[in-house]
Amino acid sequence: MTRMATMTAAQRRDQARREYDAFIRSCPTNQLLDRISDKWVSLVVSALAAGSMRYSDLGRKIAGVSPKMLTQTLRALERDGIVARTVTPSVPVRVDYELTPLGTSLSCLLSAVKDWAELHIEQVNEAREQYDAEEH
Amino acid sequence: MTRMATMTAAQRRDQARREYDAFIRSCPTNQLLDRISDKWVSLVVSALAAGSMRYSDLGRKIAGVSPKMLTQTLRALERDGIVARTVTPSVPVRVDYELTPLGTSLSCLLSAVKDWAELHIEQVNEAREQYDAEEH
DNA sequence: CTGCATCCTGTAGGATACTG
DNA sequence: CAGTATCCTACAGGATGCAG
Secondary structure, three states, X not given: OOOOXXXXXXXXXXXXXXXXXXXHHHOHHHHHHHHHHOOOHHHHHHHHHOOOEEHHHHHHHOOOOOHHHHHHHHHHHHHXXXXXXXXXXXXXXXXXXXXXXXXXXXXXXXXXXXXXXXHHHHHHHHHHHHHHHOOO | OXXXXXXXXHHHHXXXXXXXXXXXXHXXXXXXXXXXXXXOHHHHXXXXXXXXXXXXXXXXXXXXXXXXXXXXXXXXXXXXXXXXXXXXXXXXXXXXEXXXXXXXXXXXXXXXXXXXXXXXXXXXXXXXXXXXXOOO
């Protein structure tokens, strides 16, 4: 009989995925990619790059964001030390958000990404047109 | 009676989201962020940074990836002109993938991201610990 | 004003099986 | 070897309503 101890391809991949996941979670680069790749994060950071803003101002400036995602994004960024949250206990309460030094640094990295994007987007678009023109 | 023409908050946000989505799709930076933020893209690009590889080699090197996602990722990168696909019609067929010049350039950008991550991850971790230690 | 809790849906993506 | 096709599920994230 065939060795039952032999793992199936799926089992092997499953185990590999577990190890991989553990690796990913401990990998700074991927942690950061997860962070900046978030749809709303880059928008919040670039909005705040211009200066501190209130919660509702962010909601208006970032068109189409739901309160839930805005809060979720801001909490995550606050936890990571990217943004600072300041509560003014007036009535009604006023909450301001601003970039920390670390946040400003991240904002610079996003600028680098932006520069690369604008420099190469045309090349990408050409590649896409050419690819789509061929038959696949 | 109140004006029925007045939009609810949800309706306004919905319209805003539509406009926003259109904007996003036309924005190079966000297109690129969508691209490099993909879980597998960064892994494929960095794997290929070392040189050309076959399909199954990539599958082994990138632990835990399913054939489906590997193919999907490679197709997207090929379409964008990031990787080149070379078929050698032997039996069995052999397919090699390698970075294009554009792909190499992207690989450099990813290195910049990596450098930033490794430089600041400790600061982020400290911020997280401090945040988690406080009550919320 | 600034959120949080709940519900609900679309979809990304994994498992599995099959083909040239 | 290098994929493709199908199914299925988990989770991101939007709508809504309520609270401090």
